[in-house]
């Protein structure tokens with residue numbers, strides 16, 4: 253994140269907090285890093301990481317397609333003008349609506365179980381998702397390629413499902429694998445891609461190998477790319493990838509203001525954002541970098557606590573900060589992926605505004621609000637029972 257501190261203060265002042273801010277330059281840089289590592293692989297952004305339409309448009313303009321896992325995500329892809337080869341329809345339990353709109357948009361389906369062959373619209377293009385049955389280096393909830401996980405077909409079933417697709421008149425493009433998210437160790441990918449490549453003897457050549465996403469922010473992208481290409485070449489296939497977090501995490505920062513502090517055995521820095529704005533620390537024990545945007549020499553160790561009536565509502569623990577005062581501004585980093593996307597209206601809290609930083613963008617200003625702050629009325633708009 254390269255947004256200058258004065259610009260962060262200005263945005264918090266102008267748009268209020270909590271506020272998600274995104275650095276357009278960092279978004280572009282992340283895509284450039286992916287392209288540098290993966291070369292001509294086709295990139296499908298897993299929009300679950302951050303489905304904001306402005307970010308989708310920016311990625312689409314750069315030639316990126318979308319991996320979608322719900323009717324709503326498909327609607328977003330359509331809303332930014334994606335179609336045909338730019339859309340993947342994925343998911344372990346797709347609804348009828350997803351088959352219908354996927355077919356209308358000419359999307360490629362990722363088949364997650366054999367029964368789906370009979371559910372696909374006629375003459376679909378499809379990949380078969382394979383579960384390589386591997387333990388990987390991430391939080392249990394984020395591992396999707398373990399033997400006990402609900403995703404994909406087994407290595408033994410995969411060749412048969414490809415055959416079944418062909419037999420049913422579909423185009424069996426190839427295989428798909430996604431072993432989990434925030435994976436730290438590139439060896440996990442080596443193992444997964446290796447297991448797939450062993451299927452070559454049974455499947456013969458394939459048009460596509462989709463190596464999924466899941467790259468931790470500090471993972472060795474070039475190493476992962478090398479292994480993915482090796483597996484793709486084993487099938488004489490083109491390589492597709494589906495990064496989510498890697499493309500958007502570092503571009504995003506959650507700005508939150510200090511409400512006050514207290515010392516009760518532990519030191520709590522109380523802020524105006526919490527589990528409703530950024531759930532990852534509470535849900536996965538995720539650690540996001542915290543930066544104090546105020547000066548001070550009197551450093552202490554603080555827990556960053558949100559406003560919710562739940563003890564787990566902590567954004568970070570044991571952070572070294574100068575003594576916070578009411579009104580001070582805190583930046584929670586690496587929050588562009590699965591931050592705003594997983595924000596909720598629990599406690600009838602309005603989801604935050606989101607703003608994009610791009611110095612001198614079209615209208616000559618540095619900031620564009622790309623999602624306005626939700627209002628209480630937005631939240632109850634679908635309910636009966638109001639007087640006005």
Ligand code: LLP
Pocket residue numbers: 298300301319342394430432433434464465466467494495496497498532536589590
């Ligand atoms: N492809 C498939 C099939 C996926 O299921 C996912 C993520 C991705 C690609 C993108 O993975 P990424 O590159 O972002 O790691 N809410 C969690 C992350 C869940 C990811 C689910 N699937 C979090 O906050 O860490």
